[in-house]
Amino acid sequence: KQATENVVETEEPDPFLREAEAVINQKSVHLFVEPSLRAISTTSAIYNEPVKILNAQPNNGFYQIELADGSQGYVPQASLTFDLISLNSDAIKNKVLLINREKVIASDTVGGNILATVPMGCLLYADYVTDNVVRVILPGGEVGWMSRENLLVIQANQTIPEPEKKKADIFCSSALMFINVAYVPGGIDMEGIDIPGIVYLSGKTNGLDIPRDMQKQSKQGTQISFERNKDESANIDALKPGDLLFFSLENDPDQIDSSAIYMADGNILYASGNMSSVQIISLANNEKLSKDLIVVKRLFE
Structure with missing residues (x-):
């Protein structure tokens, strides 16, 4: 796959975002059937993914959450950022999707510190894009830099395109x-x-x-x-x-x-x-x- 910029259909605002109250701030986090790290994990959520909070107060240090596809489970309180600025900042111009393995986000374009490592499928939003790099907004509002390699970069209101062939x-x-x-x-x-x-x-x-x-x-x-x-x-x-x-x-x-x-x-x-x-x-x-x-x-x- 090649990192590319596509013209695709625009999408309606995601109704799930109107109900979301937090985002995942870890590379990935398991959803457990009970509020314990020893419980069975049913699936996982990934970095910057929006979640609904199902219990008003933490239980044993865990919140019960729901993801956009309906998956539910308990995640550690520390894995959540109760701020949606990384999803709805007025500065957002582009949607950025990692389409291969994993990638680091750095504090600068050259020689910066690693702010986060994000997995394949991570969806981020950028306020600045060039042919070589993107600047993305992280959970909590900090910004970081990524090279364009293995990123799909589209307009913020566009849908992720399906391949035309094969x-x-x-x-x-x-x-x-x-x-x-x-x-x-x-x-x-x-x-x-x-x-x-x-x-x-x-x-x-x-x-x-x-x-x-x-x-x-x-x-x-x-x-x-x-x-x-x-x-x-x-x-x-x-x-x-x-x-x-x-x-x-x-x-x-x-x-x-x-x-x-x-x-x-x-x-x-x-x-x-x-x-x-x-x-x-x-x-x-x-x-x-x-x-x-x-x-x-x-x-x-």
């Missing part, structure tokens, strides 16, 4: 950036991620509005039917690159256990169970996993 291939290319990244359930950056997180980020950076929850992802797109072989393994001849695959130990679409992205030639991007990292594996040669395939969804026609 949408599925570009989606897969985005997902493949996470090969060998540590498998962390609920993770969403290069320090650790799961397949729903990869699907969410690969969609977001290519203009697709995909929720980050695996069950919700299984409701997206067009359902693709497939036959089963004599041994009950899935016949995957009908699958195409970019298809989302969902697996269930109970053979029940309402009890999905894991997911994958179909690549090509019987291979999938997958991470689950006791796997330590995100890997390409052969579904065709994994009889047990193939038998557990229950739902296939196609995002790209």
Whole structure:
């Protein structure tokens, strides 16, 4: 992908921002099902992401929050900045989206201190843009500098564009950036991620509005039917690159256990169970996993 400036459709003001009360000030932060770092993490939020606060007072040092896609959970109070200036400053001119891995924000264009490291999918707003650098507004109002490399820079009121051609291939290319990244359930950056997180980020950076929850992802797109072989393994001849695959130990679409992205030639991007990292594996040669395939969804026609 190339950093570029596109002319795309304008969008209406995000109604979620009218209800948001804070932004995330960490590279990423897990959303826990209970107000404890030992609780289960369902997903993560990323730097400068707006949130609604669901409990007026912190509980054990945690706030319960809701994200724009409906995801809810508890995050540490210290991970929130109760100020939306990084989203709604009058100085904002451009929207800036990181479309590759992660990137630092510095206090100056040359030799500055690192103010933050932000992950792929991070959406920031800039008050100054040149051919080489952008100046972005950080949570709390401080400004920082980023090089234009691997940034999509558009007008503040424009929507993130979808690729004009080969949408599925570009989606897969985005997902493949996470090969060998540590498998962390609920993770969403290069320090650790799961397949729903990869699907969410690969969609977001290519203009697709995909929720980050695996069950919700299984409701997206067009359902693709497939036959089963004599041994009950899935016949995957009908699958195409970019298809989302969902697996269930109970053979029940309402009890999905894991997911994958179909690549090509019987291979999938997958991470689950006791796997330590995100890997390409052969579904065709994994009889047990193939038998557990229950739902296939196609995002790209």
